[in-house]
Amino acid sequence: MEKSQIKISIRNLVELVLRSGDIDNRLVSSTRMLEGTRIHQRIQKEGGSNYNKEVFLSFDYEIQGFSIRLEGRADGIITEPDGIVIDEIKSTTRPLEYIDEDFSLLHWAQAKCYAFIYAAQNEMEQITVQLTYFHVDTEERMNIRKQFSFSQLEEFMDDLMNKYFIWASMQHEWNTLRDISIKDLQFPFEVYRKGQRELAVAVYKTIMQEKKLFVQAPTGIGKTISTLFPSVKAVGEQHISKIFYLTAKTITRQVAEEAFTKMRSKGLRFRTITLTAKDKICFNKEGSCNPDYCEYAKGHYNRVNEALTDILRDTEYFSRETIEEYALKHNVCPFEFALDLSLWADCIICDYNYVFDPRVYLKRFFMNNEGDYAFLIDEAHNLVDRAREMFSAQINKVAFYEAKKLMKDKQPKIAKQLTKINSYMIALRKQCNEDGFMVSKEQLTDLYKLLNNFIRESEEWILRNQSNNIEGFDLVLEVYFNAISFVKIAELYDERYVTFIDTYSSEVRVKLFCIDPSYLLSEAVKRGKTAVFFSATLTPLSYFMEVLGGEKEDYNINLTSPFDNKKLCLLVEDKISTKFKNRENSYDKIAELIKAAIDKKQGNYMVYFPSYKYMNEVYTRFTEKYPYIETLLQQSSMTEEEREEFLNKFLPNNEQIFVCFCVLGGIFSEGIDLKGDRLIGAIIVGVGLPQVSAEQNIILNYFQQKNGMGYENAYMFPGMNKVLQAAGRVIRSENDTGLVLLIDERFSHYEYKCLFPKHWEHSVRVKSLPDLEQKLERFWGGK
Structure with a gap:
């Protein structure tokens, strides 16, 4: 009979069984993370040809009918005349005189696990274990060595694995129960919607073949269940061990949770966790x-x-x-x-940053980039801007200046480092052009050195004073962490980055701007086995595949809407220009168009604008002219409670006309689900272009050089995705009926028409206000 196998990393094993004491994340761990990789690389390089670095080790440990696969990477395996030495490197801020061979049970345990595996696989009777402690400030190092016989290591492993056995058997019982339930699990709905089976099959095949899949599937297909169901089946068949369901918004996490509730009601046993920000x-x-x-x-x-x-x-x-x-x-x-x-x-539902952000991703899962995980990336169109944000970093001069003033009397050495950084940034301001900014492909290596000096100089003071209530401590701490983040991102800098410096008033901002996140995303996806990127709006698919790190051999699928397009009245008013220079002339016309569009059917409507200013101008005119119509205006900053209150105004079976004025690309233009007649119409003003800015133009110039499609990448494609998302709020199920009115002359231009999805092929131009009224009368009259 085949033994049941459970896999665990050596680090996780040691920490689970042997850990004790307090959590103490006061700074030390942050610095170790910053310095750790660099220190490891330095020591490994200095080891010379006899130093074999980052050696992957695995071992199947047999215990009471179980086979437990132990995996990990030894920092170094040194070949010496007297034998083999297993090296475990640890960076520390603790003075080395306080470290002895009893300093850390966990450090020894991890190294001894590697030594046991190496000795067992190479039939060695004895082996040496070395702990190398490196002080990050003084750069002093200490080596502590112990020699172990194989029998000593075997006894240690037996004791460790006996303690772990209770956890292993508990995991085995669960896996057995889970896999039986998965085998019997049927699709949790009576029938597949149009396109749903096709999507589920595509996801399953992608997992089998360990590829990436890019999916555009309109609202209503049921993307969440269609990606989760085949992934759950793949877990039951041991093709993957875990699912990561990645989202940008709380509401989409809830949809994933509801999908599991539905599958559990059909007998599924599956452990799911939703991670909440610290x-x-x-x-x-x-x-x-x-x-x-x-x-x-x-x-x-x-x-x-x-x-x-x-x-x-x-x-x-x-x-x-x-x-x-x-x-x-x-x-x-x-x-x-x-x-x-x-x-x-079995499934982790969490924000994108837990997998992709280089500063906070879950190291416990992704240390070796060899996890047998599936990444399901919901609302993947949001990942483009989020990835640029995650892979970029910035620092601001004013923060360093304020910190310098606070430190001047308290800690002159720190103040001196802050003064140097402040002076450097003043010099950068002088290099900026008359528009107040500068773009460079060069790295500011001198600035990195200054920041590293500040980090080293301030750390000890922060460590000593974090328990004291010192004025300005929080500001210095914030500057410190920003400096760490900046230096960490600098390690990723390549041809896909620029250094962007901009100024206003006395402020100077230095940004390491990741223009093209495709490479870093493709590398991050390698932390798992397979990935599915899906959204209702990946238009055009080729653009999203490129910018999200897709490759030629990856799969893509573009599904049509499962709903009857006769239930969507899609009208285009193409005689009004909403371009910035023409907006002032459009306010009154748009107010009249809104009135005509809502006049033929009572219910709830949303009107989307390209900016708050545009929205407020039209709102003022509309409410003055039609004070008897109930309206609501989106505010620029709203709490969770205010958003909830806003959405609760969309009552079903509303026998009055109710119009909400919102911003395109804002919190109410995607991710909200107003089913049935809670929303019967969306009026979209403009083509959604991002505001013209130096940063958007950097993106434009980069992609113009890369593929000749700068304007499309920087402005047109992101804009149309906002339009498609807003329009997608109207038809949410097969029972919904509604209106989408697009207002802008550009919606009839060829390059924009090409971006209309298949289920928009029936769009109709509006010739005049009376024509709009007639078309709506016919549409609603037939319902």
């Missing part, structure tokens, strides 16, 4: 992971395994509320608890 879920409103000030951080690791056992026994749906409930019960940090729990989940 600042939202933290119980300690100070937000400091300091055991002196947070009862949940103090002793967290002494209690967390009991909390894990408890929640894993009781439930398989780890929502934010459930995580908070068990974290309070066991007095543990809810954020760290959730991250630990994610190791036991």
Whole structure:
């Protein structure tokens, strides 16, 4: 009989079984992350030809009918005349005189695991283990060596694996239960909608072949269930071990959760977790992971395994509320608890940054870039701008200047470093052109050195004073972390970046701007086995495939709407120009068009504008002329409660006319689901072009050189995606009927018509106001 196999990384194994004590994320870990890779590379390089670096090791450990696959990378394996040495490198800010061979049980345990595997596979009777501690400030290093016989290492591993066995058997029981339920699972709806089976089959084949798939599938097909169902089946067949469902918005996370609820109602057993940002879920409103000030951080690791056992026994749906409930019960940090729990989940529902952001991605899953995971990337059109944001970094002169003033008397050495950075940025301002900005392909290596000096100089002071209530501490800390982020992103800088410097008033901003995120996204996707990018608006598909890191051999599919297009009245008013220079002449005409469009049917409408100014100008005229019509205006900054209140105004069966004025590309133009007659019409003013800016023009120039499609990449394609998203709010199910009116002369231009999806082929031009009224009368009269 074949033994059941469970896979675990050596690092996760050691931490799970042996950890204890407090969470203490006060700075040390952030610096180690910054310096760690560089220090490892330096020590490995200095090791010479006898130093074999980053050696991947795996071992199948047999225990009580189980085969447990242990995997990890040894920092170094050194060949010496006296034998083999396993090297484990650790960077530290603690003075080396405080470090001895008993400093860290976990460090020894990890290194001994590598030594055991290497000795077992090479039939060695003894082997040496070395811990190399490198002080990040002084650059001093300390080597601590111990020699072990194979029998000593075997005894250590037996003890470690016996402790882990309870977790392994618990995981095995769950996997068996889960896989049986998956085998019996049927598609959770009675019938597939048009295009739904095609999408599910395409996703399954993509996972089997370990490829990438790009999907444009209009609203209503049921993209979430059609991607999750085949992925769940692939987990049951051991093609993948875990699903990451990645989203940009809370509402799409909820849709994924609802899909699992639906599958569970059909018998599925599947552990799912929704990760919540640390600042939202933290119980300690100070937000400091300091055991002196947070009862949940103090002793967290002494209690967390009991909390894990408890929640894993009781439930398989780890929502934010459930995580908070068990974290309070066991007095543990809810954020760290959730991250630990994610190791036991079959599907992780989370924001894009947990997989893609180089500063915060989940290292526990992606250390080796060899995870057998499927990435399902929802609303993938949002990933373009989000990726540019994640792979870019900026610093501001004023923050350094303010920090310098605060440090002048408290810590002159830090103030000196801040003064140098401030002076450097003043010099940059003088190099800017008359428009106040400068774009360069060159890296500011002198600035990186200054920032690194500031980081090193300020760290000790921050460490010493983070428990004290010192005026200005938070500002210095913020500047410190911004400097770390900037230097980290600088390591990614290549031909797809520019250095962008802009000035206003006394401010100077230096930005490492990732114009083209395609390469970094394609590298990040390699952290898993397969990826599916899907959205209702990946138009044109070729553009999104290129900018999201697709390759020629990747798959794509463009599905048509499953709904009867006769239920969508799609009209184009192409005699009004909404270009910036012509807007002033359009305000009154657009107010009249809105009135004509809403006059033939009572109910709820949304009108979308390219800017707040445009929206407010038309809103003022509309409400003055038609004060008896109920209206609502989107505000520029709204809380979650205000957004909820806004959407609650869209009542079903409304027997009055109700018109909301919104901004295209804003919070109410995508990701909201007003089903039935809660929204019966959308009037879209303009083609959605991003505001002309230096940054958009940088994108334009880059892609003009790359593929001759600068304007399309920088302005036209992003704009039309906003239009398509807003229009998609109207028809949400097969029972919906509604109007979309597009207002702009450019909607009849060939290059824009080419971007209309297939289910817009029946669009009709409006010749005049009376013509609009007649068309709407016929449309609504037939309903």
